[in-house]
Amino acid sequence: MSHKTYFNWSSGKDSALALYHLLQDDSYAVEQLITTVNTHYNRVTMHGLRQELLTAQTNALNIKASLIELPEMPSMETYEDIMLQTITALKEEQFTHSAFGDIYLEDLKIYRETQLATQNIKTVFPLWKRDTKQLITEFLELGFKTIVVCANSKYFDQNFVGTIIDEHFVDNLPEGVDPCGENGEFHTFCFDGPIFKNPIPFTIGEKVYREYNAPKTTDNSVCKSDAETYGVWYCDLIP
Template identity: 55%
Template sequence: MAKFQSYKGLINKSNEICKFTIENKSNVSTSKKALFNWSSGKDSALALYKILHNPDYKIEYLLTSVNQQYQRISMHGVRVDLLEAQSKSIGIPLKVMQIPEMPTMEVYENVMTETLTELKNQGITYSVFGDIFLEDLRKYREEQLAKIGFEGVFPIWKIPSHDLIQEFISLGFKTIVVCVNERYLDKSFVGRIIDQNFINDLPENVDVCGENGEFHTFTFDGPIFSEPINFKAGEIVYRKYEKPQNQNSSDAACDTNTSDAFDYGFWYCDLIKE
């Protein structure tokens, strides 16, 4: 039986004054209706924090892709019940996209188009992302969105990674590493809370925000939450993805476009809701 470590004790009780409240503003009717592409991790949390402070936009939904077979957040491996707990604490409805295991680009894009078309019928025409500096990814997103009549919004774009992670920590956010790519990091990094010690331990070739797919996180406390997400850390597992025979298959599972991406595996830390 795996040992479980509770993270109730990491709740930042002194941060109550920083809790973010969405106020009813007189100009809410003129705000642009938007959805937020929510990964459950730190970049999403910081980008959401910033867009919620921007009166030009009103976030109607958190949109998250979930592995249909395992019912976990794509790539991050986080269980759906923890995702739902985040949505409830943030106070924004959740919209889940069910994605097959290792989908082709055609399948993924069809699901996305169907979902966004449904949301567009509700007057939503903006899609917000937590991307930082991957130019090709942004170009792809914007091209796909334009086909459906959406516009992309990138609140933390081109802000230096070191500045972002320090701002994230100083705001009182708490996040745990749930997945690492063994191409960049070993097993010892998964399951760790991101703090200054974690940052100091990162190899020089690893972006401190993991923007190149080096690691992924689950954010469980901070100013966008009405209450922290209680969980315990379970077993750490290793998984290696088979290279798809269909060259049109999505590389989303490995979150990289490098030709040798499938030569490397991933370490995951399972999180269990309390």
């Protein structure tokens, strides 16, 4: 018997590889994708990806998808209230497991497990504790394709966003940057690979710099920093 599972889909490479592995495992039946979006911009939270491209991507996955709509700068209380409503609705549809693409952020994993345990939802982490350099190599060898859509300005300038990841990508990263950007150094949009029925077409638009106040709570955002503010470069992708 397969566990009815929903997948927390970010639109990036780690989500794509985690979903790939989950779909190979008969223990789980992935029947829904959920993605948080910023309703002020109609874009994927943290990634800045247009909602239209997210829809094209999930259509190519051929898995039912739904959005979790968040305000521009939600408080932790607001975020948790909205997530509780989402989980309650999924429980009513008999979902028992929730899957994530996290790799080694222990505090975030514990937070997810703790929150979902209160609702009797079990967590699944297909990539957990895998070596991130090996993961990016496996990702490319499987035929996935992905492009950098946002990056922390502490490590990168505007020339980095809009880069399509290839086999030389890891060799050119600054010292201290995780090969998968697991500490929030960068985020990506996965536009082709073995789990998609077709590639997702797009063109590269403008590159924009934005500055934010650093969050006070645990989060795997692009802004991991000890500073009070942080900068992010975004590359707009146009459907």
